[in-house]
Amino acid sequence: LAMATSAMATSAMEPLRQIFLQYLMPEECFDRFFLHLDFLHVPCLKIVLSKVLGFGIILGSIMVKLPQVFKLIGAKSAEGLSFGAILLELFAITGTMAYSIANSFPFSAWGEALFLMLQTLAIGFLIQHYRGNTLAGLLFLVVYFCTVSLLLSPVTPLLVVTTMQASNMPAIIVSRLLQAGMNYRNGHTGQLSAVSVFLLFAGSLARIFTSLQETGDSLMALTYVISSCCNSLIAAQVLYYWNCSPALRKKRE
Known part of the structure; x- marks a missing residue:
């Protein structure tokens, strides 16, 4: 029995x-x-925690930049956002995605890059659109998708993708410094979404642990360490300029 x-x-x-x-x-x-x-059992607990965190980050990434997209659409303005910063951020996201796919890392270790890429593309297009450059925005989308198709194809050597991933760190730093510099010059964060900024900061912190646990790749982990430090700068500016909207800034002047 x-x-x-x-x-x-x-x-x-x-x-x-x-x-x-x-x-x-x-x-x-x-x-x-x-x-x-x-x-x-600690090693198994770390594995499960890493997997749960990874899938949690991926689920969160589906909506992490949507507040930014909706804020742009609602205001019909891209004031305070740097298109150069968006391009560099897109370069870093694409590098991580291509590097992870080329090395056959599990989806739970990098899946948010796919959703962040799509949302960042939308933000880049909206910046161009609301600045009166809709055609340039459409060209930007076409060129980007053609570039990604080439990167993910077998004709692209692994060395190219690895070099791109290694270039993520300076790209992330310059991207955040461009946005931080624009915030400082404007004296406000414009149409930058606080929700998106804080979610990106939290996600990059969690990714330090999951990348070490699931990939063991120090280059991936270091990228997320740099990303967390840079995201913390923008988050600090959002808090500092919390009560200083563009309209209030103009009124004071």
């Missing part, structure tokens, strides 16, 4: 086991948790 009960329990857990093994943990960790009831 005990054997029959055990067999039924094992059979009932099989669908759950397959899901866990595919998305959350290796078989060794599943056995430790559910067969040996060892829920305090």
Whole structure:
């Protein structure tokens, strides 16, 4: 009877086991948790935490820049946003995505780059559109998608993608400095979305842990360390200029 009960329990857990093994943990960790009831096994806990954080970041990335997009559309203005900063940010995101795909890293380690890329593209187009350069915005989209197709194709050597990933750090630094400089000159953060800024900062911090845990790639981890430091600068400016809107700035002047 005990054997029959055990067999039924094992059979009932099989669908759950397959899901866990595919998305959350290796078989060794599943056995430790559910067969040996060892829920305090630190290496397995780190693996599960990394996976959960990774998928959480990906889910959050689906909407992380939407507040920025909606703010631009609502204001019908791109005041305070640097298109150069957007281009450099897009370069960094694309480099991470192409490098991760080329090295066959798990989607949970880099998946947010895909959604951030699409939202950053939308922001770049809207900046051009609201500055009266809609045609230039459309050309920007076409050129970008052609470039990504080439990067992800077999004709692009791995060295090119690796070099691009290594260039992410200066690209991220310059991107954030451009935006920070514009904020300082304007005396406000314009149409920059505080929600998007703080979500990006939190996501880059979490990615330091997940990139080390899931890829073991120090280049990826260092990129997220630099990104977190730079994002913290923009977040600090958002707090500093919190009560200084463009309209209030003009009124004071």
